[in-house]
Amino acid sequence: MTALEASGTGKGPAADVIAPAAGSHPVTPATSNSRRDNRRKWIEIAIFVGPALIVFLTFVVFPMVMAARYSLYKWDSRQPFELAEFIGFDNYTRALIGGTDPETxxxxxxxxxxxxxxAVGNNFQIIALSMLIQLPVAMIVALVLNRRFRGRSGVRLIIFAPYVLAEVTAGLMWMMLLDPRGPITTMVQSIGLPVPSQGWLEDPTWGFWTFFFIVSWKYIGLAIILFLAGLAGVPQELQEAASIDGASWWQVQWRINIPLIGPTVRVWAFLSIIGSIQLFDMAWVLNKGGSTGQYSTIATLMVDIGTQRNDGGYASALAIIMFIFSMTAALIYMGLIMRRDNTSSPTGKSKIKKGV
Amino acid sequence: MATSTIPETRTRRRSSKARTQLTGDSSIYVTIFVALVAVGLTLGPLIYLALGGFRSNAQIAADPNALPDPWVWQNYWNILSNGTFWRFTFNSLVVAGATTIGVVALGTMAAYPLARYRFRGREGIFVVFTAGLMFPLTVAIFPLFLLLQDLGWVGGYWGLIVPQVAFALPVTVIIMRPFLQALPDELEEASFMDGLTRVGFFFRMILPLAKPGMVTVGVLAFLGSWNGYLLPLVILTGRDAPTTLPLGVTQFQGQNASDFAGIMAYTFLAMIPALVFFLMMERRIVDGLSGAVKG
Known part of the structure; x- marks a missing residue:
């Protein structure tokens, strides 16, 4: 504990050295005994932050550390961990190249x-397709809807609704709709087009695309709503000035609106990538990733191995690999965010000061 | 500031008139067309599901794409008159409610010193919480299961609530800290001059003023818990486990795989609470989601 920190007060302006504009009269609750106040402050911090930190460390960080440990063992998870055998990185090499032993x-x-x-391929295909299909579609819908018309708020509400549904219920609904004897099959047949004989989801080629369609149905509303929120923040004067100067609708979108909602797009892309890496519920509900793994993800593979094959070590290795993917995405994102914040913060700060 | 707003609004009003003149009505049809397609694609499946619940299996087998004829109330009635559906809903409500209270209480408390105290290690603790964003529940599920087993929480409420609180804390702290930081320093200064302590400031000033932020994080936590599937799937083993609604839906589907109409009715009923909740809290959910990562 570093209780020797000089500034004993709260974040008041008296102790706040970086707020010279806010006046320089020291106002502190207890100026008489800074040492006692300091100890009191640390007790307060412990009481306020402690419970959250303990819960977080116990139920988030500790299991993560244990997953890293389990991943180094050959362990039948029906048996106590004491019987597990240390095998180093074998679980990882098995996943990546089928192990290092040439015989097996x-x-x-x-x-x-x-x-x-x-599974990794499926995860990354979903990321790529989200950027190549969901992003442009959501962008066009948002740009077109970004104007005043009757029932606008109702339309927004409806478009966003699938996002709040449980993956389980949305997944089951599509399972019913896509049943080999269900409505979509018969509708496609009735206009004379061929349908996959094993059903949409079970077909080796159609299965993945069907799954991607369902995922898009569920999540594209978030992209549209976020983009619309971003577009609402674009100053109208810019668009008007451009259109007075003779820019077409499309030029206004391409040169003004789309560049200006870049930060929003980045936020969405981050959410989408992280979500795609960790995709589980939807794939699991739809027959556990498909009977031949047409749309299995790392997460469904992990749960499948952990619960059906009871291979605790290998499942943990998959968990850690998934974590590494997530962390990489998060670090890249944080790098982008920080660069953006560094460039934009001076103006933001001065604006706040002026407002005060 | 007060003087500058008047001309600003005037120019905006004038320019918005220019805007309607410029863009005219030419593209409104495109907008309406896109809106109708999007609404149709979104609502179509849901309406089919709801109507399917009003049909009998024989009707569905004869023609999957037809309206109920005659309307069958049996499917919905069977589910609603059977206690299990209500029990699952109740369980979900208890778990999601307790998770929400826990997250909001712990998260706001933790965010207060992180936002308004100056102490060494503050940024370090904040980074620890933000790093939690990279630890999804999925990754930690097996060790978590073993931990809960050791605690004797498998198959009970606590095994769901406490881990869900823990995994919702990062987002909560990330949203609440900037929210509390944005409260003006003058407020704190004045409170201290009036003799309020830092703890007093938390209860008298922070809690009332942070309500919008608390509602936002609470709504997100509630929704996440309500829709949660993996944790209940792994934790809720055993006969007396408090099955939540998502798990209950899949159980029903597993036990009545050939009862199409029943599954559709059950699935639709399970969607209704989330939809109602969404209608009440739409603004908060959108704000929270867009704020969560920007913060």
């Missing part, structure tokens, strides 16, 4: 690495 590599490649890379 071929078998392990089929059993471990193939489903793993299939």
């Amino acid at each position: 590599q071929e078998i392990f490649w089929k059993a471990y690495a193939e489903p793993f890379w299939n």
